[in-house]
Amino acid sequence: MSNDTPVDESDRFINLIAEGLAYVNEVREVQPKRSKPFTSVRLSAMHGRKGELEYTKFDLVCRGREACELMKRHADAVNAKDGGGKRRNKVVARFRAGDLYADKWLFQGKPQACIKGRLILVTYLAINGEVVFHQPRDEQAEGDNPLPGEVAASNGGNDGAAEVADIVELRKDDPEFVARKEQLKGGGYRFQRRFRHGETDYQNVWVKFAA
Known part of the structure; x- marks a missing residue:
């Protein structure tokens, strides 16, 4: 009997999930004529090496309750612009x-594209380098902490934007792993699965950022 018999997936839903670090460009309330209003968020997700970052645009409808509340709470900071129309924060x-799905259109005769979908979760939010939300560690899998470079990116990616006070392996x-782990947590250290400091790359270390 062959083991290559296709599996019937007709009764199962397979979702496409993306997770990353992004600049939040806009939070807006959308009020369709024939359906309930909803909150939408525009992001520029980062990828690539530091100094050579590229960006992918996302236009997401908020569906996660906590993510929606968080975006609404900080909408003014996200949307604030100066007299020249540039973002203040x-x-x-x-x-x-x-x-997720790809969407494309023409704007003033030029092709545009972005990824559309639903915003499910936000685990970290920083405004001008100040962390205003970080999902409690006991609600995340170990290591599911802010991605390396998050604090620096929120300051514009400048070297030294996130000053490191200590790194512990x-x-x-x-x-004494369990006891030391709890001691590090209590001392304000964050677990980093991958972390770069200066010219050195670390893996699975605990980092304490300077106040």
Whole structure:
């Protein structure tokens, strides 16, 4: 009997999920004529090496309750502009989005494109370098903390924007692993799965940022 028999997936829904770090460009309330109003968020998600970042545009409908409340609460900071129309604040978020699809259109004769979908979760938000929201660690899997560079990115990505006070390596085979882990947490250290400081790349370290 062959093991290559196709599996019937007709009764299952497979979602496409994206997670990343992005500048929050706009938070707006949309009021369709024939349906309920909803909150929409425009993001510029970052990818690539530091100094060579590229951006992918997302236009997302808020669906996660906490994510919606967070975006609404800080909408004024996101949308604030100076007299020249430039954004006053740099707002950075770590986000998770689903139900993704590509959308394209013409604007003044030029092709435009973005990824549309639903904003499911926001686990981190910083405004001009100040962290205003960070999902409690006990509500995340270990290591699901702000991505390396989040604090620096919220300050515009400048070197030294996130000054490091200390870096601690803690191995799971350490006899006092649990006790030391709790001590680091209590001391304000954050677990980083991948972290770059200066010219050195670290993996699975605990980092304390300067106040």
